[in-house]
Amino acid sequence: MGKRVHDGNWWLKRPKRLWPQILHTPKHIFTPCDQGCPISNKPIFENPYEVKVDEEVKIGAKTIIKLNVTLEGATEIGKGCRLGPNVTLTDCRIGDRVLIGHGAQLKRCIIDDGVKIPHVSYLGDTEIGEDTNVGYDTCTSNFDGVKKNRTVIGARCFIGTFVDIIAPVAIGDESYVASRTRLSSKIPIPPHSFIYEEVRNGFARTVWRENCSFKSPHHWIWLWTKVAIDPKLMTHFFSKLKRGLGDYKEWLATPHPQLSNREPRNFVKEYGESGIWRIINVVGEKE
16 A cells, blocks of 8 residues: 655645635634625634635634634625524624624524624614614514514613514614514604503503603613603603703712702602602703
């Protein structure tokens, strides 16, 4: 039996288990060999032999691909993303700096920059705006038995855990969806809304309060104090604060002598609407 001799180019002639046109370099960084390579700009693979990538897939620079990731169809992934483990993307367009964590499955989705989907979720036919956070076990029910419907989630939204979104749904920017909400609405939900599920007489329905999300000036009434305030009174209250104080956020968290040395927001939490009227009188004295 003859001795096996390498000709110095044995690595390039090895059997290709992944993509024939991709060369392997240290630290699991793949470099394209020509302009026609589907993988470009050096994405980082933790274990390339446990990743499936179709030929049409495009991946940006410094994107980290973890174990058991499947990228199918015409999927495009931006720069600086983190995918996996156990993630499946099919015909998706992913922006830059996107986090898609363990067990997520996305089909025909458009994800903008800075979105976080860190835990188990299924999103189908969904558009998500930039810097939105999607909680654990969020599902978009896109198929009604006849056709696939789309879900649109605005920018800088916060989606709680165990949320079921029944398409078609359109959620405005900077909205807050409470945990365990079954969200179904054919009416577009306006920005800065606090969305939750209400059960009356054994029937559940989706309701929302405008101008009271965690990003809006009204967040501390609905999400921190948990006090039910009439929306018209709330609008009058904040217009009074803005007119009398200008930047009132710090003032709301500062003890005031006319409120028994309590913070105005604590005053509202304890006294509700009567506390709001008391604060309005205090601000009126300043004017």
